[in-house]
Amino acid sequence: MRTAVGTGTQQDFLQKLVRHGHFLPSGEPGLYGRGEVFEDVLGRLDALITRAGASDMPERPRFPPLIPRRTLEKSGYLKSFPHLCGVVFSFDGNEADALDLVERAHRGDDWSTHLAMSDVVLVPAACYPAYPAIALRGPLSPGGVTLDLGGSYVFRHEPSGDPARLQMFHQRELVRIGSAQDVLDWRQTWMNRARTICQQIGLDATLEVASDPFFGRGGKLLSTSQREQCLKFELLVPIASPEATAVSSFNAHQEHFGSVFGIQLHDGHVASSACVGFGLERITLALFWAHGMEIRDWPEHVRNRLWSEVRVTTVHA
Amino acid sequence: MRTAVGTGTQQDFLQKLVRHGHFLPSGEPGLYGRGEVFEDVLGRLDALITRAGASDMPERPRFPPLIPRRTLEKSGYLKSFPHLCGVVFSFDGNEADALDLVERAHRGDDWSTHLAMSDVVLVPAACYPAYPAIALRGPLSPGGVTLDLGGSYVFRHEPSGDPARLQMFHQRELVRIGSAQDVLDWRQTWMNRARTICQQIGLDATLEVASDPFFGRGGKLLSTSQREQCLKFELLVPIASPEATAVSSFNAHQEHFGSVFGIQLHDGHVASSACVGFGLERITLALFWAHGMEIRDWPEHVRNRLWSEVRVTTVHA
Numbered sequence: 001m002r003t004a005v006g007t008g009t010q011q012d013f014l015q016k017l018v019r020h021g022h023f024l025p026s027g028e029p030g031l032y033g034r035g036e037v038f039e040d041v042l043g044r045l046d047a048l049i050t051r052a053g054a055s056d057m058p059e060r061p062r063f064p065p066l067i068p069r070r071t072l073e074k075s076g077y078l079k080s081f082p083h084l085c086g087v088v089f090s091f092d093g094n095e096a097d098a099l100d101l102v103e104r105a106h107r108g109d110d111w112s113t114h115l116a117m118s119d120v121v122l123v124p125a126a127c128y129p130a131y132p133a134i135a136l137r138g139p140l141s142p143g144g145v146t147l148d149l150g151g152s153y154v155f156r157h158e159p160s161g162d163p164a165r166l167q168m169f170h171q172r173e174l175v176r177i178g179s180a181q182d183v184l185d186w187r188q189t190w191m192n193r194a195r196t197i198c199q200q201i202g203l204d205a206t207l208e209v210a211s212d213p214f215f216g217r218g219g220k221l222l223s224t225s226q227r228e229q230c231l232k233f234e235l236l237v238p239i240a241s242p243e244a245t246a247v248s249s250f251n252a253h254q255e256h257f258g259s260v261f262g263i264q265l266h267d268g269h270v271a272s273s274a275c276v277g278f279g280l281e282r283i284t285l286a287l288f289w290a291h292g293m294e295i296r297d298w299p300e301h302v303r304n305r306l307w308s309e310v311r312v313t314t315v316h317a
Numbered sequence: 318m319r320t321a322v323g324t325g326t327q328q329d330f331l332q333k334l335v336r337h338g339h340f341l342p343s344g345e346p347g348l349y350g351r352g353e354v355f356e357d358v359l360g361r362l363d364a365l366i367t368r369a370g371a372s373d374m375p376e377r378p379r380f381p382p383l384i385p386r387r388t389l390e391k392s393g394y395l396k397s398f399p400h401l402c403g404v405v406f407s408f409d410g411n412e413a414d415a416l417d418l419v420e421r422a423h424r425g426d427d428w429s430t431h432l433a434m435s436d437v438v439l440v441p442a443a444c445y446p447a448y449p450a451i452a453l454r455g456p457l458s459p460g461g462v463t464l465d466l467g468g469s470y471v472f473r474h475e476p477s478g479d480p481a482r483l484q485m486f487h488q489r490e491l492v493r494i495g496s497a498q499d500v501l502d503w504r505q506t507w508m509n510r511a512r513t514i515c516q517q518i519g520l521d522a523t524l525e526v527a528s529d530p531f532f533g534r535g536g537k538l539l540s541t542s543q544r545e546q547c548l549k550f551e552l553l554v555p556i557a558s559p560e561a562t563a564v565s566s567f568n569a570h571q572e573h574f575g576s577v578f579g580i581q582l583h584d585g586h587v588a589s590s591a592c593v594g595f596g597l598e599r600i601t602l603a604l605f606w607a608h609g610m611e612i613r614d615w616p617e618h619v620r621n622r623l624w625s626e627v628r629v630t631t632v633h634a
Contacts, residue, residue: 024378024450028385028436033450036377060353061341064485065382065470068345073422082408082415087432088439089406090474091399095533098399105390112434115404117427118474119345120484122405133341133350153382153470157407157435167437168381216412 006161013240013289014163020293029159030167034281037295042170042284044306045201046151049172049278052193056186058148058174063129065153065168066120071132074260077124080214080222086122086155089115122155126173127275131261134177139264140271144178146186151280164239164282172278177263180254183274187233187250190276194235194248202302203237203286206244210234237286247282251275323478330557330606331480337610346476347484351598354612359487359601361623362518363468366489366595369510373503375465375491380446382470382485383437388449391577394441397531397539403439403472406432439472443490444592448578451494456581457588461495463503468597481556481599489595494580497571500591504550504567507593511552511565519619520554520603523561527551554603564599568592 006014017023017038024033034042069087072078078085089112091101097114104111123129126149134145151170159167176186191207198205210232211223226232231252236244251274257263258271265271291298323331334340334355341350351359386404389395394402406429408418414431421428440446443466451462468487476484493503508524515522527549528540543549548569553561568591574580575588582588608615 024380025453026380026385026446027387027449031381031383031385031437033378033380033446039377039379060356061350062356063341063350064348064483066348066472066485068343068348070344078422078428079419082410082418082431086405086407086435086437087429088403088472088474089429089432089434090403093399095535098532101399102396105395110434111395112404112406114399115406115434117406117429117432118403119476120348120403129343129350132344136342155383155405157405159436166381168383215415218412 006163007241010162010164010240014161016293017163017285017288022288022293023163028167029161030165032163032166038284038288041287041295041306042151042280045278045280045283045287046172048197048201048306050148052197053148053174053190056146056148056174058146060148060150061130061133062150063123063126063133063152065123065155067123067129069117069119069121071128072121072124075128076256076260077128080212080219081124083215084156084158084213085124086157088118088120088122090118092116122168123152124154124156125275126152126154126171126277127175127257127273130175131177131257131263131273135261135263139266139268140177142266144176144182144265144271147175147177149173149175162241164241164245164285166281169282170280172280174276175273176275177258177271177273179265180272183272184252187252187274187276191233191235191250194250194276194278198235198237200302200305201283201287202299203247203283203290205247206236208234208236210246210249237283237290239282239286239289245282245286246279247286248276248278251277323480324558327479327481327557331478333610334480334602334605339605339610340480345484346478347482349480349483355601355605358604358612358623359468359597362595362600362604363487363489363597365514365518365623367465369514370465370491370507373463373465373491375463377465377467378447378450379467380440380443380450380469382440382472384440384446386434386436386438388445389438389441392445393573393577394445397529397536398441400532401473401475401530402441403474405435405437405439407435409433439485440469441471441473442592443469443471443488443594444492444574444590447492448494448574448580448590452578452580456583456585457494459583461493461499461582461588464492464494466490466492479558481558481562481602483598486599487597489597491593492590493592494575494588494590496582497589500589501569504569504591504593508550508552508567511567511593511595515552515554517619517622518600518604519616520564520600520607522564523553525551525553527563527566554600554607556599556603556606562599562603563596564603565593565595568594 021035234246338352
């Protein structure tokens with residue numbers, strides 16, 4: 001097990017979150033239940049993002065937080081981020097094995113020998129299940145496709161004492177698949193929308209060129225290349241850390257996923273893609289960090305923006 | 318890998334679901350994305366259950382689909398259901414290991430040797446994370462506690478060709494922790510509520526004494542004892558199978574979780590608990606099975622019940 005001690009400021013923030021019922025400790029770093037008020041804020045934020053992207057008229061499929069292991073293997077994720085993946089193992093044995101497993105677990109001994117790799121893995125980024133699903137439909141219509149995937153749980157193996165670094169969190173993900181220019185324009189639109197959202201809810205946000213946390217020495221080269229090509233931008237806001245924390249990312253994949261999963265434009269060329277992800281728990285944490293633990297103390301314009309809109313649901317069918 | 322072929326009727330139903338965009342195949346049995354209409358129905362159903370239980374004034378915490386491995390080990394789950402659990406393994410190696418991992422994955426070889434058991438496992442039942450969280454708060458108030466956990470993702474390692482048997486699905490879970498009589502009364506109330514809900518949405522439901530799918534030969538004894546004590550009831554409805562499918566369960570745990578996780582009543586005695594779970598995807602599937610693939614063809618009273626209520630959200634704080 002890795003050490004997972006946050007800075008003093010992070011520990012203080014975490015303790016406050018727990019004391020106010022916003023975070024419910026599980027005993028494991030980076031794994032918390034959330035209280036009702038925290039969830040209310042997170043849900044409002046989710047709705048704000050939905051509204052910001054509604055004019056794109058996206059399709060709204062939903063995916064569970066597992067994908068086939070084969071999808072992960074094909075995607076290239078293991079090459080770049082082997083240290084972050086989570087693979088599901090299951091029991092594969094007879095009654096004697098089961099008995100030994102239970103006894104080992106009871107004694108606190110290793111029972112992993114009774115488990116075998118299954119065919120499913122945890123979703124590492126919310127857009128991964130979408131590409132094979134879109135590829136299955138055949139070539140795209142002219143204009144491509146826009147997806148609003150809602151808030152999906154994603155997994156990162158990085159136990160941490162920083163309350164803003166969770167092992168399992170909601171990535172609020174939007175995806176554009178189409179021509180190279182269309183997806184870059186769409187990404188630019190979302191960078192503007194995201195800055196507006198942060199402004200509306202009183203968060204001091206900075207947009208920066210960024211890179212992914214690639215593994216190992218070779219990862220440094222990948223990072224440099226990614227930055228040089230401006231493939232990734234991040235929106236950063238302060239959350240209990242000396243440096244601002246990324247709460248949203250804007251990623252151009254070029255033809256990577258189109259090529260790996262066989263997604264074609266209407267003219268038969270390989271499709272490009274981009275995705276935009278909002279870390280819902282992180283933005284919610286940023287709100288509690290910026291405005292305080294009690295919502296009644298938050299600036300009025302922030303509360304109005306999150307809660308004032310009356311949502312009316314009418315007959316659907 | 319297990320065989321996972323559904324019956325002819327199940328295969329037909331699955332194909333229809335896919336053709337109508339309700340299920341998006343991932344390539345893995347029991348793992349599907351869901352289309353927008355399916356999700357809309359599921360969300361309405363979720364809201365119907367929320368309203369049915371609102372008079373209990375439950376607390377509404379939310380938990381991610383992972384729990385500490387230690388929680389699973391303590392819970393007794395491994396003894397009863399080792400075959401269903403999902404344990405998260407992660408990469409634990411250097412750069413040479415990472416390279417070998419990628420090459421093995423690329424060749425389709427086993428790369429599990431590079432992975433090690435982590436400290437987290439998939440949630441096997443939505444109420445599991447709640448008990449340690451409640452225990453942390455100290456003895457219960459008089460009257461105990463009622464929880465509405467929302468729709469939580471849970472994992473079962475049982476790849477199947479039956480579209481109603483998913484590896485990862487939403488368990489809409491409610492929990493009561495208190496005195497032995499209080500939790501049994503509450504469970505009875507929910508059995509009545511659940512029958513009413515099914516009636517309202519046009520599902521032909523039967524309530525039966527049931528047992529869990531305990532592992533192995535010893536499991537038969539546990540099943541018999543569970544049935545004799547009426548610890549588990551299930552609500553069954555038809556979904557593309559010769560026998561009706563359980564879509565909801567009503568479980569009395571006696572003092573099991575109270576004792577394992579140290580939850581005390583206000584008087585210091587060990588607390589009892591009960592939980593009620595609704596399989597949201599299953600009930601949604603039951604609706605498509607009973608009323609057809611197109612919502613416009615559903616009986617008017619069913620559509621009215623699910624969609625007619627205007628939900629108005631007002632200022633919170």
